[in-house]
Amino acid sequence: MKSTRLFAALSFGIFLSAGAMAQTVLKIGYATSPTSHYGVGSTVFCEEVEKGTQGRYKCQHFPNSALGGEREQIEAVQLGTQDLVNTSTGPVGNFVPEVKIVDIPFLFRDYDHARKVMDGPIGQGILAKFPSKGIIALGWTENGFRHMTNSKRDIVKPADAAGLKMRTMENKVHMDGYKTFGILPTPMAFPELFGALQQGTVDGQENPIPVILSSKFSQVQKHLSLTGHVYSPALLLLAPKVWNKLSDADKKVFGEAAKKAGAAQRKKVNEDENNGIAQLEKEGMKVIKVVDGNAFREALKPAYVSYAKEFGADNIKKIQDVR
């Protein structure tokens, strides 16, 4: 009698475990809040993956730099200790040099131009450079056009920015460009930025409206100038150890989910661009809406000589010519 009961219990246990779906929880990290552009894009990605894999894959979100700065998170994805990061290209050029060309200041005319480049052969070609560097780039999301904030004065032309200690991303292309404006660039991981602004360790920083809004920089920065000096792309990066375990069907699900994430993130950037300035003025920031863009482009010319040497003038022109 005893053995039949044992057999019955065992077979019920096997039935249960087989019935309960094997579920993989993916850790996804990003710099800003769950309701920010990164949060919206990451949520759409995760919902689409969970739906498309019938619940076999779901995400655990780590917003607000909970897993560290973007460089740290990219390293963790490369090592496989983190599954996904939704990151600006800021530090990515240190891992995949081919990305650096899209960080050149004043390279993109507007959002339409930038998005066409990222979604076209140039942007897709850059994604193809990641696997050989131990990272899977699922797709482009978006951070947005970067503007300057500081605690000292209005910035209309480069001379106004000269001498300001400005935090930058850990990105040499940005730093070389900003030096031509007379700025003193201080590379710093994003999680340290709010504190540095609060203590006055740096005078200012530059980020897209969605980041300035969601990170509440109006609490520590008085002046905002709509310089739009750099288009900051973003990427959804996946650990190869996750990718290599996926079936072809699941790989397709992950790829489609990344596309939908990019579209949702861009839509949120549009919304923040449309509503954010008024919101930031309401929060007390003094916003310079029209800057002397030509003076910034003029100042940047010496940096463009070295960009042309590093990336090829023809490659820069190919991007500029995309219509």
Ligand code: EAX
């Ligand atoms: O990706 O470091 C930065 O300024 C980035 O724009 C921010 O982490 C969002």
